[in-house]
Amino acid sequence: MDCPAETADALRSLLSDQDPPDMVVPPVLANVRHECGEGRQRALPLRERYEYSEDREWAILWREGTCRRCGMTMRSEGRIVRVSERPPLTGRVAR
Numbered sequence: 001m002d003c004p005a006e007t008a009d010a011l012r013s014l015l016s017d018q019d020p021p022d023m024v025v026p027p028v029l030a031n032v033r034h035e036c037g038e039g040r041q042r043a044l045p046l047r048e049r050y051e052y053s054e055d056r057e058w059a060i061l062w063r064e065g066t067c068r069r070c071g072m073t074m075r076s077e078g079r080i081v082r083v084s085e086r087p088p089l090t091g092r093v094a095r
Helices: 003-018
Strands: 023-025 031-035 041-045 047-052 058-066 073-078 079-082
Touching: 003 058, 023 031, 041 058, 041 073
Parallel strands: 023 073
Antiparallel strands: 031 041, 047 058, 058 073, 058 079
């Protein structure tokens, strides 16, 4: 069963209401390298974010991170999942 359209739109609006990221990254990456001033490259860890719909049956998950040195923000596109099939990551894996 697919997510109802109004629920999917509400979940996607959570991401679109935020400030746009400086870079959109693939959702499968846990770390991203970027140029961070003076020609130096830094690895930026991306944390998984997980937001529930109102009925808590569906959720949107994405990864995001911000460089502490230059302030560059990176975020993946959101993916809508059924909560029973893909619960949020917890513990050390979620970091």
